[in-house]
Amino acid sequence: MANATWIRRHILSLADFLPVEYNTVLQTAASFREVLSRRTKKVPALQGHVVANLFFEPSTRTRSSFELAAKRLSADVLNFAPGTSSLSKGETILDTAKTYLAMGADIMVIRHREAGVPQAVASAMEEIGVQVGVFNAGDGQHEHPSQALLDLFTLCSVLDFENPRLELLKDKKIAIVGDILHSRVARSNIYSLIATGAEVHLAGPPTLVPKLFAEYFSTQSQTHGRAKEHATPLTPTNASSKQERLFVHWQIEPALEDADFVMTLRLQKERMTAHLLPSLREYHQLYGITSDRLKLCRGGVKILHPGPVNRGVEISSELMDDPELSLISQQVTSGVAVRMALLYLMGSGKVLNGHWS
Ligand code: NCD
DSSP: OOTOBBBOEEEEEEEOOOOOHHHHHHHHHHHHHHHHHHSSSOTTTTTTOOOEEESSEEEEEHHHHHHHHHTTTTTTTEEEGGGGSSGGGOOOHHHHHHHHHHHTTTTEEEEEESHHHHHHHHHHHHHOOOEEEEEEETTTTTOHHHHHHHHHHHHHHHSSSSSSSSSGGGOEEEEEEEEOOOHHHHHHHHHHHHHHTTEEEOOOOTTTTTHHHHSSSSSOOOOOOGGGTTTTTOOSSSSTGGGGEEEESSSSSHHHTOOOOEEOOOGGGGGSSSSOOOOOOHHHHHBBBHHHHTTTSSTOOOOOSOOOOOTTTTTTTHHHHHHTTBHHHHHHHHHHHHHHHHHHHHHHOBBBSSSSO
């Protein structure tokens, strides 16, 4: 890895992320986690760089996490809030981006309620020939790469804290439960978890487990490993080993059976345009993660949730706060180290070897 370079200028999706890139992010994040454990938690890695946080949609965790990560790397941070910006005077998103570019932004971290906005800004920047990097911090129902990468880092760190790497999750069973339809987190996680060689089991009510998945991956009667009895493997017509590791269930039990990790997702009421659920109470009864339901999983199972959580809906309040079972706080902590890694790689174009000295 000596003198290796990072060549991906924009991070917009994990669809084409390579195993070597995942492992570089995991190793770099581990180095920055070590920095964050020091008394002085700041390094001059991106001194003189400008990171613009362009969040056109509300956010607590992601925006603060990117801001702190950039500051820990000594970058200058510009924060944009749509309510108080010139957007309300009719400025387009692209003109907003160009304004930040004129102020010297090296990296733009973009969140928008519409899918494809970060991609459109990145293409526009390429067209005008500028070197700025664009990071997708969540676009509509499309993708949320940094959340999936911090989830991956959290999962791998449970298995080997010192040396988190993709291969650790091979053949693990990971259940993703809840509102898959509206979840950009689920989409990015499916790409990264499939890349590890894990078995990914999606579970939720038929109205929230996308028909798109069922259409894209034609169902076949093939069965796989532990999922044998209950799963519907979604195998594309031209079956590839990647997609054979993705299963859909409309009941929660087969997804939880023998699972090593359970990811729950928020019911994204703000994105629901139709009445897709009878009631939150009924949803909790059928799909909520509770201590009883966790008995179906492997011993040592851990639970994740990207937040914000609807307490008592997708997960019981008691489990959410259980330090043995819940990785929710670790996910937030991991987020800063992972975003430091991503900003560092994009900003410097260099791969870090070992600890930051
Ligand atoms: C997620 C998001 O915004 O997509 N949250 C996050 O970034 N931590 C998930 C959600 O809103 O439910």
